[in-house]
Every structure is written in structure tokens, then in C-alpha cells.
Amino acid sequence: MTNPCIICVAITGSLxxxxxxxxxxxxxxxxxxxxxxxxxxxxxIVHAHVRNDDETPSSDPExxxxxxxxxxxxxxxxxxxxxxxxxxxxxxxxxxxxRLRPDMASLSVGSNNFPxxxxxxxxxxxxxxxxxxxxxxxxxxxxxFDLSHILKAHQMWQAGHIAQVPxxxxxMGVKNAMPVDRDVFDYYISTVQRLFGPxxxxxxxxxxxxxxxLNEWAVAAGGHARTGLxxxxxxxxxxxxxxxxxxxxxxxxxxxKHERPVATWRQxxxxxxxxxxxxxxxxx
Ligand SMILES: [Zn+2]
Numbered sequence: 001m002t003n004p005c006i007i008c009v010a011i012t013g014s015l016x017x018x019x020x021x022x023x024x025x026x027x028x029x030x031x032x033x034x035x036x037x038x039x040x041x042x043x044x045i046v047h048a049h050v051r052n053d054d055e056t057p058s059s060d061p062e063x064x065x066x067x068x069x070x071x072x073x074x075x076x077x078x079x080x081x082x083x084x085x086x087x088x089x090x091x092x093x094x095x096x097x098x099r100l101r102p103d104m105a106s107l108s109v110g111s112n113n114f115p116x117x118x119x120x121x122x123x124x125x126x127x128x129x130x131x132x133x134x135x136x137x138x139x140x141x142x143x144x145f146d147l148s149h150i151l152k153a154h155q156m157w158q159a160g161h162i163a164q165v166p167x168x169x170x171x172m173g174v175k176n177a178m179p180v181d182r183d184v185f186d187y188y189i190s191t192v193q194r195l196f197g198p199x200x201x202x203x204x205x206x207x208x209x210x211x212x213x214l215n216e217w218a219v220a221a222g223g224h225a226r227t228g229l230x231x232x233x234x235x236x237x238x239x240x241x242x243x244x245x246x247x248x249x250x251x252x253x254x255x256x257k258h259e260r261p262v263a264t265w266r267q268x269x270x271x272x273x274x275x276x277x278x279x280x281x282x283x284x
Contacts (some may be wrong), residue, residue: 004263005255006224006271007242008045009038013230014057014086014147021233021240026051027065032070035078037245038228042252046071047106047141047226051085057086064097077265079103079274081141084129088118098132103274105133107140108167109152112204113176119145130161139274140143142168145177150188154195164273165196169226172214173207180210187216191244198206201271207231212250224263227251 011034018025028050035046050063064082071080075271081104084094098105107129108121133140139145140162142153153166170188172180185204192202203224206214211232218225227247235241235250255262269276 002261003222004267004271005219005251005260006045006201006203006263006268007043007248007251008047008081008224008226008228009035009043010034010047010205010226010228010230010250011038011244012049012051013228014049014051014083016229016233017055021229022111023241023243024229024233025244026055027053027198028066030072031067032074036074037243038248039075039078041245041248043078043227043244044106044119044263044265045081046075047083047228047230049083049230050244059087059090059093059096061097061100065100066100068100068102071250071265077269077274079265079268081105082171084108085119085121085143092124092128094125095129095132098129098136098138101136102138104139104141104272106131106143107133107144107211108143108149109156110146110149110161112145112149113122119177127161130156134161134163137275139164139167139272142166143171144188145171145174147184147188149189150191150195157196165200168192168196168202168274170202170204170214172204172209173210175207179205180213182217187222189221205231208254209234209237211247216250216258217253225251225254245261 025031050058052058080102082102085107085108109126111121144150156162204214205226206219215225228244241247
């Protein structure tokens with residue numbers, strides 16, 4: 001069993017602020033520095049939102065462009081994944097950065113409840129985002145907040161609206177959405193394997209204190225793992241996470257414990273069927 005584990009670092013998100021944890025990177029230069037540390041620690045995917053200077057969520061393509069340029073310079077080879085989910089209600093503005101051709105973008109294919117609101121993903125917007133990803137050769141990561149989202153991704157793939165075998169992320173522990181439940185987690189895995197093939201790659205993310213739980217479940221079950229300050233700002237009950245890299249390091253230790261190598265960016269690109277990227281070596 002030498003299936004290398006791909007570690008994704010979700011550096012910023014749309015919610016956590018400096019008041020929650022001063023290590024949350026807000027400006028583009030902070031984001032580049034934080035990602036670089038996480039890349040050195042073992043992350044091969046960066047999942048990114050951008051923020052305004054007052055820390056409110058943004059979908060400004062110019063900010064995304066500056067971030068992409070800096071990441072390509074300072075983290076060569078790392079897989080860049082932009083969030084299209086961070087500004088529920090913003091409509092097509094959520095996908096305005098796709099024309100920058102990031103390697104990947106998150107794609108939510110259905111609606112569900114979030115802690116204090118509805119996370120709106122109406123069918124016409126889902127179809128438009130998926131179509132834009134086809135146009136610009138951006139690989140979607142399907143954010144499965146519910147079982148139905150995995151089956152919807154399968155339908156979209158069968159219809160040709162998603163180019164490659166969908167890469168699904170199981171998200172558990174968002175208040176008012178799917179809780180952390182081991183039986184559901186196992187059923188998610190068996191559903192992905194039934195619909196997309198026994199070797200289909202998948203990943204998992206847990207929110208708050210459950211981040212470490214989902215990290216360990218995913219690493220032990222042969223999946224890939226997402227960590228980072230977007231989902232969780234603490235190391236444990238008493239300590240704030242000092243950086244995104246510290247959370248990545250926690251997953252690296254889980255990989256050691258479960259005898260999984262940590263995927264290099266080349267291995268991660270190969271596993272996910274991604275293009276090598278502008279000016280980069282061929283993925284191998
Ligand atoms: Zn996100």
C-alpha cells in the first residue's frame with residue numbers, strides 16, 4: 001500500500017478573522033507566505049479564498065490573479081485551487097476568477113444549511129460554474145456536504161458536464177449540515193467506489209475540533225486529507241494553531257503513523273490527472 005496521501009491546505013476561507021487567530025492570512029502577501037510554509041511542510045494543494053482589507057469575503061478576480069502569480073513564483077508545482085463557494089448569494093461573481101485557469105476550483109453541486117444561513121447553489125448556477133470549468137480547463141473538486149451531492153456529481157460526469165472522473169471531498173461537521181458520522185463516512189467511500197471505480201481518489205475535511213478526526217479517518221482509509229485554518233483555527237482545546245503549516249504537519253504525522261507517504265506535487269498532479277501547468281515540468 002503505497003498510495004501517497006495528498007494534503008490540501010485551506011489557508012483562509014471566508015469566515016475566520018485575525019480576532020479568531022492572528023495566523024489567519026488575509027492579505028495576498030500573507031496568503032503567499034502562509035502557503036509557502038505549508039507547501040514546505042508537505043501540502044501539495046492550496047485551497048484559497050480572497051479577502052478585502054477589512055477581512056470581509058471578496059471574489060475580486062484581480063486579487064485572485066495576484067495570489068496565483070505569487071503562488072506560482074514561490075510554490076512552483078503546487079496545485080492551485082480557488083473557491084467558488086465562499087460568497088453564497090453572489091451568483092456568477094463566484095466564478096469570475098475561473099478564466100485565470102487555476103488548476104482546480106471547488107464546486108458545490110447542491111444546496112444545504114450552514115450554521116446561520118442557507119448555502120445556496122441553485123441548479124442554473126451549478127451548471128454555469130461547471131461549464132466555465134470545462135471552458136477554462138479547471139478541474140472541479142466536488143464539495144459533498146450531503147450524499148446527494150456525490151450522486152449529482154455522477155450525473156454531471158455521465159452527461160459530460162464534468163470532464164474527468166469527479167474528485168469528491170466529503171465535508172463533515174458543518175453545523176446544520178452533515179455531522180461527523182462514521183457510518184455515513186464509510187457509505188460515502190463505498191458510493192464513490194461504486195460510481196467512479198474502486199481506485200477513484202477522494203478526500204475529506206472536518207470542521208473545528210473534528211478536523212483531526214476526519215484527517216485520521218481519511219489517511220487510514222486510503223483517502224486524501226484537507227486541513228488548514230479555513231476549517232479549524234486550533235491545535236487543541238487550549239492552543240491556537242500557530243500557522244497553516246502546523247496543521248499540515250499534524251497530517252504528515254498521521255501519514256507516518258498509518259504508513260502512507262505524503263504525496264509530492266508531482267504525484268498529486270498525476271493522481272488527479274492535472275496538466276503540468278505553465279512553465280512547469282511534466283507531472284510524473
Ligand atoms: Zn473554502
